[in-house]
Amino acid sequence: xxxxxxxxxxxxxxxxxxxxxxxxxxxxxxxxxxxxxxxxxxxxxxxxxxxxxxxxxxxxxxxxxxxxxxxxxxxxxxxxxxxxxxxxxxxxxxxxxxxxxxxxxxxxxxxxxxxxxxxxxxxxxxxxxxxxxxxxxxxxxxxxxxxxxxxxxxxxxxxxxxxxxxxxxxxxxxxxxxxxxxxxxxxxxxxxxxxxxxxxxxxxxxxxxxxxxxxxxxxxxxxxxxxxxxxxxxxxxxxxxxxxxxxxxxxxxxxxxxxxxxxxxxxxxxxxxxxxxxxxxxxxxxxxxxxxxxxxxxxxxxxxxxxxxxxxxxxxxxxxxxxxxxxxxxxxxxxxxxxxxxxxxxxxxxxxxxxxxxxxxxxxxxxxxxxxxxxxxxxxxxxxxxxxxxxxxxxxxxxxxxxxxxxxxxxxxxxxxxxxxxxxxxxxxxxxxxxxxxxxxxxxxxxxxxxxxxxxxxxxxxxxxxxxxx
Amino acid sequence: xxxxxxxxxxxxxxxxxxxxxxxxxxxxxxxxxxxxxxxxxxxxxxxxxxxxxxxxxxxxxxxxxxxxxxxxxxxxxxxxxxxxxxxxxxxxxxxxxxxxxxxxxxxxxxxxxxxxxxxxxxxxxxxxxxxxxxxxxxxxxxxxxxxxxxxxxxxxxxxxxxxxxxxxxxxxxxxxxxxxxxxxxxxxxxxxxxxxxxxxxxxxxxxxxxxxxxxxxxxxxxxxxxxxxxxxxxxxxxxxxxxxxxxxxxxxxxxxxxxxxxxxxxxxxxxxxxxxxxxxxxxxxxxxxxxxxxxxxxxxxxxxxxxxxxxxxxxxxxxxxxxxxxxxxxxxxxxxxxxxxxxxxxxxxxxxxxxxxxxxxxxxxxxxxxxxxxxxxxxxxxxxxxxxxxxxxxxxxxxxxxxxxxxxxxxxxxxxxxxxxxxxxxxxxxxxxxxxxxxxxxxxxxxxxxxxxxxxxxxxxxxxxxxxxxxxxxxxxxxxxxxxxxx
Numbered sequence: 001x002x003x004x005x006x007x008x009x010x011x012x013x014x015x016x017x018x019x020x021x022x023x024x025x026x027x028x029x030x031x032x033x034x035x036x037x038x039x040x041x042x043x044x045x046x047x048x049x050x051x052x053x054x055x056x057x058x059x060x061x062x063x064x065x066x067x068x069x070x071x072x073x074x075x076x077x078x079x080x081x082x083x084x085x086x087x088x089x090x091x092x093x094x095x096x097x098x099x100x101x102x103x104x105x106x107x108x109x110x111x112x113x114x115x116x117x118x119x120x121x122x123x124x125x126x127x128x129x130x131x132x133x134x135x136x137x138x139x140x141x142x143x144x145x146x147x148x149x150x151x152x153x154x155x156x157x158x159x160x161x162x163x164x165x166x167x168x169x170x171x172x173x174x175x176x177x178x179x180x181x182x183x184x185x186x187x188x189x190x191x192x193x194x195x196x197x198x199x200x201x202x203x204x205x206x207x208x209x210x211x212x213x214x215x216x217x218x219x220x221x222x223x224x225x226x227x228x229x230x231x232x233x234x235x236x237x238x239x240x241x242x243x244x245x246x247x248x249x250x251x252x253x254x255x256x257x258x259x260x261x262x263x264x265x266x267x268x269x270x271x272x273x274x275x276x277x278x279x280x281x282x283x284x285x286x287x288x289x290x291x292x293x294x295x296x297x298x299x300x301x302x303x304x305x306x307x308x309x310x311x312x313x314x315x316x317x318x319x320x321x322x323x324x325x326x327x328x329x330x331x332x333x334x335x336x337x338x339x340x341x342x343x344x345x346x347x348x349x350x351x352x353x354x355x356x357x358x359x360x361x362x363x364x365x366x367x368x369x370x371x372x373x374x375x376x377x378x379x380x381x382x383x384x385x386x387x388x389x390x391x392x393x394x395x396x397x398x399x400x401x402x403x404x405x406x407x408x409x410x411x412x413x414x415x416x417x418x419x420x421x422x423x424x425x426x427x428x429x430x431x432x433x434x435x436x437x438x439x440x441x442x443x444x445x446x447x448x449x450x451x452x453x454x455x456x457x458x459x460x461x462x463x464x465x466x467x468x469x470x
Numbered sequence: 471x472x473x474x475x476x477x478x479x480x481x482x483x484x485x486x487x488x489x490x491x492x493x494x495x496x497x498x499x500x501x502x503x504x505x506x507x508x509x510x511x512x513x514x515x516x517x518x519x520x521x522x523x524x525x526x527x528x529x530x531x532x533x534x535x536x537x538x539x540x541x542x543x544x545x546x547x548x549x550x551x552x553x554x555x556x557x558x559x560x561x562x563x564x565x566x567x568x569x570x571x572x573x574x575x576x577x578x579x580x581x582x583x584x585x586x587x588x589x590x591x592x593x594x595x596x597x598x599x600x601x602x603x604x605x606x607x608x609x610x611x612x613x614x615x616x617x618x619x620x621x622x623x624x625x626x627x628x629x630x631x632x633x634x635x636x637x638x639x640x641x642x643x644x645x646x647x648x649x650x651x652x653x654x655x656x657x658x659x660x661x662x663x664x665x666x667x668x669x670x671x672x673x674x675x676x677x678x679x680x681x682x683x684x685x686x687x688x689x690x691x692x693x694x695x696x697x698x699x700x701x702x703x704x705x706x707x708x709x710x711x712x713x714x715x716x717x718x719x720x721x722x723x724x725x726x727x728x729x730x731x732x733x734x735x736x737x738x739x740x741x742x743x744x745x746x747x748x749x750x751x752x753x754x755x756x757x758x759x760x761x762x763x764x765x766x767x768x769x770x771x772x773x774x775x776x777x778x779x780x781x782x783x784x785x786x787x788x789x790x791x792x793x794x795x796x797x798x799x800x801x802x803x804x805x806x807x808x809x810x811x812x813x814x815x816x817x818x819x820x821x822x823x824x825x826x827x828x829x830x831x832x833x834x835x836x837x838x839x840x841x842x843x844x845x846x847x848x849x850x851x852x853x854x855x856x857x858x859x860x861x862x863x864x865x866x867x868x869x870x871x872x873x874x875x876x877x878x879x880x881x882x883x884x885x886x887x888x889x890x891x892x893x894x895x896x897x898x899x900x901x902x903x904x905x906x907x908x909x910x911x912x913x914x915x916x917x918x919x920x921x922x923x924x925x926x927x928x929x930x931x932x933x934x935x936x937x938x939x940x941x942x943x944x945x946x947x948x949x950x951x952x953x954x955x956x957x
Contacts, residue, residue, distance in 0.1 A: 313537055313538065316537065370610060375606060375609070375610050376603045376604075376606050376607045377603075377607060381603065381606065385599070385602075385643075386538070388643070388647060389538055389647060389650060391647075392647035392648070392650045392651045392654075393650065393651060393654045393659055395651050395655075397644075397647075397648065397651070400644055400647055401644055404640035404641075404643050404644050405637075405640060407636070407640055408633060408636045408637050408640050411632070411633065411636050412629070412633055415613060415629065415632060416629075418613075418614075419617055419625060419628075419629070422614065422617070422618055423617045423618055423624075423625060457533075457534055457535050457536075460535055460537065461535075461536065461537070464537045
């Protein structure tokens with residue numbers, strides 16, 4: 001019995017175990033070998049990831065508050081995998097950081113929060129997980145102790161999350177008032193399209209829009225990305241966004257699937273604005289982290305197309321896209337982090353002539369950016385086309401027109417960065433950087449992922465088998 | 471004949487380029503492109519030996535993404551075989567012409583072969599998704615080739631070209647997704663050209679899908695008013711890239727217009743054909759007159775490409791069997807001719823370091839081989855009998871004139887008028903740069919073509935002459951396909 005429960009909550013239990021172990025290490029050992037601890041952390045992430053491959057538990061706990069099944073396991077493994085990549089990417093940076101243990105304590109707490117959030121079967125549990133994932137993350141965003149912008153970014157993040165949480169809570173309270181329950185199943189059954197319930201739903205949507213940084217709720221994104229350490233910016237853009245999308249589609253499809261007509265227009269509008277505004281701002285950015293921030297806002301806009309489609313294929317393509325997006329975005333951010341670590345430069349102009357001095361880094365960056373732009377033969381092409389195709393099968397033609405025009409605009413600014421690296425001349429370019437082995441591993445994994453996922457059709461088949469529609 | 475070889479060989483070439491050192495890349499590229507040419511020739515002969523050509527030859531279909539009904543479905547007909555032959559010839563010539571590239575040799579050949587891979591894949595695929603994949607695969611190499619190895623305002627031109635082409639491909643994408651939606655509504659969603667051609671679409675549906683698909687592809691074939699990328703792109707690109715752009719890439723557009731847009735939406739195509747004809751005629755005449763004003767011979771050829779590609783569009787829109795065959799012939803003829811032209815212009819530029827016709831002069835005396843090739847390319851361009859240009863343009867004109875109403879006849883006459891203009895600018899360019907006294911002292915010691923240049927030019931001239939002197943087997947082969955595609 002207890003073993004069944006443990007197996008059902010294996011991710012949470014293992015992550016919790018890691019947190020406790022780290023705490024014990026912190027308390028009892030005076031002198032710690034940094035490499036050993038970093039190794040331990042990465043190993044435990046690997047263990048968590050490996051745990052998802054054993055058996056296929058399916059069930060619920062705590063009176064339906066906590067659910068687990070194959071889909072949720074897949075989603076959790078995806079964010080664990082991304083966290084592992086980011087942890088490896090940050091290895092070198094953390095070695096010179098005074099509080100690397102605290103970094104991982106916070107990171108694992110965030111992960112636990114996200115696991116609970118994804119697994120929730122009740123709005124209360126969902127909110128609990130969400131807050132648990134958000135507050136340590138804001139602390140992490142302030143982890144560059146020497147830079148004032150880091151604190152500023154964290155401040156903006158905590159304020160806007162608090163604000164969005166309040167809105168979300170207000171929406172939940174309205175839902176509770178009208179349906180009499182916080183359980184996903186009961187809310188779904190009792191939900192009527194009365195104006196008060198719809199108001200609750202719209203507040204809920206706004207709260208989610210903050211979390212996935214959809215326009216016009218995106219203002220915190222760029223400042224936070226720019227201010228926070230590269231590893232945390234990566235985490236925010238990949239894991240945080242991914243987890244929010246996972247629970248977003250689960251709630252929309254499972255709880256509000258019956259009132260599809262009520263929210264599709266809101267989502268269509270949100271998607272159109274998000275990709276367009278994100279694009280227009282991305283074009284004007286001079287800082288590479290801000291640039292990637294706006295590019296990630298645009299990507300959220302594309303994902304919303306598939307969310308709006310409400311089909312099983314749509315959900316499969318969202319998970320598939322997010323998986324690919326992890327490889328591409330972590331790849332791009334890893335190059336940024338390698339350069340930022342060694343030279344402290346993070347303006348796009350600093351990348352001028354990078355190809356002369358660091359050909360491998362530039363090629364990796366180019367492939368990652370082209371994948372974000374959705375150019376074949378990278379996996380981004382497949383990810384993006386599947387999102388659009390799922391929209392097409394529902395006939396969201398206007399949205400598709402906007403999306404495909406936006407893809408042209410986005411190609412412009414991705415290629416501008418490519419041009420800066422490959423064509424522009426520079427008097428004093430960034431010197432040749434010999435990157436750390438762990439960062440190299442991340443880059444190689446990302447490149448292999450980007451160049452191969454599109455051609456391996458069983459990945460999509462696997463995801464598709466686990467997905468569900470309205 | 472295993473059609474996948476046509477993708478596998480360039481892919482293997484790409485991989486081997488990655489793994490060899492510096493200068494060896496060009497050897498790998500050359501070897502790969504010769505093997506590809508051999509395979510294409512083999513395919514051509516096996517196709518000619520087929521008895522039944524009423525459906526696709528050498529078909530192959532594998533499920534790729536079952537959930538979307540995306541299949542790796544490939545197959546060829548005479549039109550695609552002609553395009554593949556063109557691409558492989560231009561590929562070999564392009565590699566030979568770039569033999570002495572010093573700067574980033576490996577990257578250059580990698581991108582060159584990658585561009586060709588996209589084209590090969592595009593021509594053989596029957597599934598629109600797969601076709602679109604290869605279509606876009608050919609875009610990014612163009613950007614890098616122009617932006618890194620180009621000359622003049624290379625960054626501006628590269629960006630303009632890539633954005634316009636991507637804009638075109640996004641129109642195509644919307645069209646494809648529209649088809650997907652309608653096929654989903656009709657029962658099974660599909661990307662397959664064969665299946666989609668059976669789909670019965672209403673008048674309105676055809677009328678809004680056609681402009682998207684057609685104009686999307688027409689951007690690539692530089693139809694007026696979407697031609698503005700062509701002069702900038704061609705004139706800034708390095709020699710081999712110009713050859714590929716005009717010789718291969720513009721043909722992707724023409725092929726897409728014919729084989730996708732018109733094939734899938736014949737009804738709408740007929741409705742829109744008057745507008746297309748007007749645009750094509752404007753493009754032909756406008757391109758010709760603008761060419762007249764150019765003194766830069768590379769820019770001259772770039773504008774004349776706009777004019778010549780107008781014939782392709784004109785032939786397609788005229789909707790007679792002869793004109794369609796003419797359009798395909800014109801694609802091949804222009805592809806080879808313009809590749810030859812750009813190649814020889816590049817070779818002359820390497821020696822004289824100028825592209826201005828009036829700064830040259832008397833080159834025939836110092837470089838007899840290159841000058842002769844230049845003249846051959848020029849004569850093909852102005853449509854002299856015996857070369858491929860005459861065969862192609864004549865077929866388009868005869869086919870166009872078969873339409874009996876005034877509109878089509880006037881359009882034909884307007885288009886024909888451009889031949890006079892073409893003759894003026896070609897003969898003038900030849901006269902200024904090749905005839906007369908040698909303008910500059912340093913020209914006297916310039917070397918003639920080296921072995922690789924001779925080989926490249928020889929292959930292209932041979933193709934032109936074969937087409938020009940023995941056109942019937944080719945046009946017969948193509949007309950069998952057009953008859954089945956557009957009954």
